[in-house]
Amino acid sequence: MKINPYEHKVQYYETDKMQIVHHSNYIRWFEEARVDFLDQVGMPYEAVEAAGLISPVVSVECRYHGMTRFGDRVLIYPGIEKFNGARLVISYEVREKETGEVRCSGRSTHCYLNEEGHPVNLKRVNPRLYQIYMEAMDLEFAEPLPPVI
Numbered sequence: 001m002k003i004n005p006y007e008h009k010v011q012y013y014e015t016d017k018m019q020i021v022h023h024s025n026y027i028r029w030f031e032e033a034r035v036d037f038l039d040q041v042g043m044p045y046e047a048v049e050a051a052g053l054i055s056p057v058v059s060v061e062c063r064y065h066g067m068t069r070f071g072d073r074v075l076i077y078p079g080i081e082k083f084n085g086a087r088l089v090i091s092y093e094v095r096e097k098e099t100g101e102v103r104c105s106g107r108s109t110h111c112y113l114n115e116e117g118h119p120v121n122l123k124r125v126n127p128r129l130y131q132i133y134m135e136a137m138d139l140e141f142a143e144p145l146p147p148v149i
Helices: 024-040 045-050 127-136
Strands: 006-009 057-064 073-083 087-096 102-111
Touching (some): 024 045, 024 102
Antiparallel strands (some): 006 073, 073 087
8 A cells, every 4th residue: 555645735724924934834744744744644633533543742842944935836755654552653745746845844743532531542542553663664655756956
């Protein structure tokens, strides 16, 4: 199975007085790309919640490489960096669609909790979801990442 990067067109409200995307929006784009990624691998977040699980963000980091402006289109390439059943680390690379220039990179770490808010290991409580994540670690993008500029 091959997946597609998530595409986002920068909206005016996402920019600051300098007409550059405000840094906080990249974190939102990570979430949009993560939800899209989970949809593509066959485990939409709604299904995770329907299984009685939640997956809060434990940490997030973002590194800015270049400026993104109103009207730009970016492709966000998410991927599972680490997964052990209890914690999931997803990495992200945000690239300008036309040039392939890296604008931002980062990662988010998530844990899994049951409905009572207690930590769980997916391998034990939901082997199907665990297997989906394990298989998603080796997915490739339908189109290769453009060269870094």
